[in-house]
Structures are given as structure tokens and as C-alpha cells.
Amino acid sequence: MSEATRATLPSTWPRGLRRSFMLFSTFRQEVADPDRFYSVLATDTAVQISRFARIPDAVIVDVGGGAGYFSQKFTELGAHCLLVEPEAVPLLDEPMPNFETELERHDWLCRPGRLMPGRTIAGDGMRLPLPDNFADISFSSNVLEHVPSPEALIRESWRITKPGGTIYISYTLWWSLWGGHETSPWHFLGGHYAARRFEKKHGRPPANKFGTSLFGYRIAPMMKIIRELPGAQIHAEPRYYPKWLRWLVFIPAIREATVWNLLVVITKPA
Template sequence: MDPGARRRVHGHHLYTARAADHYPRPVPRSPLRKRISTATARFARRATLRRSVRLLGAFRFEQSDPDRFYRPLARDSAEMIEDLHRGATGTGLGGCTVLDVGGGPGYFADAFRVAGARYVPVEPDPSEMHAREIDLTGVAIRGSGTALPIRDGAVDVCFSSNVAEHVAEPWRMADEMLRVTRPGGIVVLSYTLWWGPFGGHETGRWHYLLGGEGAARRYRRIHGHEPKNRFGTSLFAVHCRDGIAWARSAPSGELLAAFPRYHPRWAWWLVRVPMVREVLVSNLVLVLRKA
């Protein structure tokens, strides 16, 4: 059997780390350049240098003042999803059910409700769900992204922001996101690239030189405590090439666009350059329509 293919052990699937091995059969490449102009035309007008500077400037507050970081990110994310949904379906988010995989303490809830959507976050960690004074009673669901407790085709939009790099099997989670999305709905998966400037999260760029464990040890020596994100436990190396390989090969999804989340529109071409994209894209957005 091809070692890159799925294997069954005791009746369960084992998933390989690389998405290129996840679906090993040859698949035609998606004409991203043509589709970008249709699926992302509205959002492209919003993707300015001013927006990039504003969002990237807020990153320094992620640990010290999460409200100052996550609230503007939530507003920007809701606007992005609204634009992408209009580009893919011709309609806004009014009346749509948006499932947020890894929704955490609910920073995104208000932003999506303003857009008229029914917002439903899924979060496996109860401490994350209650980290802020945001009432999600009767809305939030505790569950794993790799085994979503949602029926097939139940939501109009399935969205995940900066979660895949914290999941040991990110492409299994991506498959689940497609499963729970209705035909014609969209999946938007956004994640931080390992070799980008934020790949090590709070351990900084030291993972370039020291690796994940070495960067964590350095952080502990300087700060006197463990980093929030520990390589191999809550932080994993996820790459641009693997996300695009999964998106192009997903049997129930049509890849509409792939672009850097925080870059201005004129820098989106970086996604098409192998190796360079792993360092300079920083955060990849994949947009798929459920077949």
C-alpha cells in the first residue's frame, strides 16, 4: 500500500501530517488567478495597506491586552466573511448560520450578529470558553474541531481563524468543516504559517534557529514560565503548500481563492510562489465552496 495513503488500524483512520499525502491522487490545479477576481473582488477593495498596518499593529497586545487585539480582529473577520460570502453566493450573511471552529471566549460573536448572522462557536477547552465575560449561554458548543458534533450540511458558513496551527491533525479538522457545510455554502480556513514571522507565536522568531522546543526553553528562561503555546502539544508546524494541496484535493469542496490574510491586495501574488510563500505569506486564507 502506498505509505502516503490513509491506513486503517483497529477500524480507525490514521491521518498523515502532510495534506499532500492526505489525498495522494493527482488532481487538476485550480485556476486561482481567475477565481480570485470573482470570489474576493469585494474583499480586495478592503485589503489596503492601512488595514494591514492597523491589524498587524494590534498583534503586540495579544498577550497583554486581548480585548485590544481580538475585538478589531473580530470586526475585520466578520467583514471579510461577509465579502467572501457575497462573492461566492451573491448574498450577505443575514439569516445565515456561521459556525466558528475554535471560537474561544466569543470575541467574534457580536461582530457576526451585527452582520445578521446566527453565530455558533465550537471550542474544546472550557477554560478558553470562559476566559472573558462574554455570555454565550445557549449558543456555544463544547467539542473537538476534528470531530465536530454537528450534522452534515447544517451550516451556511464554516469559519476557523488561527486554529489549525494548534491542531495535531489540521486537515482532518478541515474535512470536518466541509462536512458540516451545506452544498453551496462556504468554508473559510485561516491559519498561521510555521515559517512566517508569527509561526512561533509568543516565542517569536527563535523557532527559526532553535526549533520549537529550543524556542520554548528560551522563553521559559527569560519569562520564568512556560509559553502559552507549546510546540508539539498546542502548537504545530503547518505550511502553505499543505493547505493548498488539501484544498485542491478535497472531494466535496471547490477552491475559490487562497490569499494572505493580513497583506494588502497588491501582495496577494506571494501565495503563488513556492518557498517564498512559506515565509512571507504569514497567514493563509483558503476559501472553498461546498459541492
């Protein structure tokens, strides 16, 4: 992509509480208007990453990137992006059909390659089919809580990242208000109970099945795994909150319920 055709990050982007309120209001549109929701979130994420790493010309691996909204944004900004999904079937863009259930909509949106034909490969985030030191940036947004071995995903992200590169990992905390995803807040009474209650009420199981595609992860065990990475420089903060609330991530117990979504940015030593 030439310099002339590259998109650029917005010269101004909401900050502090204004940014948080913008994101929270956008989250409410995820089902009704997913293109708008993911477009705003992808731009916000790119702005966030740019605090730690340069996006133009970077090789970025988007682990578990679903429909490709983040990869699309990174590519527009001049990155060389590769999306990794368990079952990658390259498809051309297509209009969104009508759906009878939210589950059908979710499944269609997550069809790998819908927005990124030709730049998607099949692969498991816990066993990435990529060589060591491949990427400038390894990226996973809200993937960790959906894999049975978060340690494997973290270590694979580390392995494929070049020395001096950046690893961006965010995930939803189980004990936060939205830890159970569509079964929230009943997950506080147990993931299996919340899933049964959801199915009884809606006549179908939740898209995220507890113990299979949704797991209850906390901050402390994840940070322990990350601190074991040799020479890693670690920055952690609540992903959607103002920077001045970063202190929440350092208070045991309280952080599990208040942070909601944890962002960890890891720099691999050069």
C-alpha cells in the same frame, strides 16, 4: 434578531496598506487591551467574509472560537452563530481580573463561553458534534496551527457545510516571523528549543506548547488537502496584507516566510 436591531458593517473600512498598518498597530495591543484588539479584528474579518458570503441570517459555526469575539460580531450582524470549543462552560460576562502572568491572562480569555453564554457547545474541531450540511459558513480563525490533524479539521469543516456554503480557514505559517507565537523568532532554530528558551527566560512555559498545542504547518501540504475536496472552489490570499500582494501565495518557498497568515476561502459546490 430584527432588522431594526441588527448591526451593519461599516460603510467605509480601511483598505490596502492603510488597512494592513491599522491591523499591525492593533496587534501590539493584544495583551494590554484584548477587547479593542479582537473587536477590530472581528470587524475586519466580517468585512473580509462579506466578499464571499452573506452574513445576515446565515448559520455560522465558529470552530475553536475561544472567548467568542468573532461569534459576537457575527451575531450582531444578524447571523445564527454557534461556537464550538473543546470544553464549553457557559459563563456570564464578568470583569477582567488582575493577572500575575501573561499565561493566566491567556487562559482566562480563552475560557469558552465568556462572551457567548448559551451559544457555545463542547466539541473537538477534528470531530465536530454536528450533522452534515449544517452550516452556511464554517469559520476558523488561527485554529489550524493548534491541532495535531489539520486534515481532520479541514474535512470536518467541509462535512458540516451546506452545498453552496463557505468555509473560511486562516492560520499562522510556521516559517513566518511569528510562526512560533510568543517564542518567535527563536522557532527558526526549532520549536522545542524556542520553548525551552522561553521558559528559561520567563520562568514559565509558553502558552502554546510545540508539538502539543502548536504545530509547524506550511502552505503546500494544506493546499494539497484542500484541493482533494470534491468540486471545491478555492481562493487563497495573505489574510492581513493588501489584495495586490496575493501573488505571494503562489511562489513556493518564498511564500512560507513572507505570507505570515494564510487565508483560504473554500466554496462547496451547490
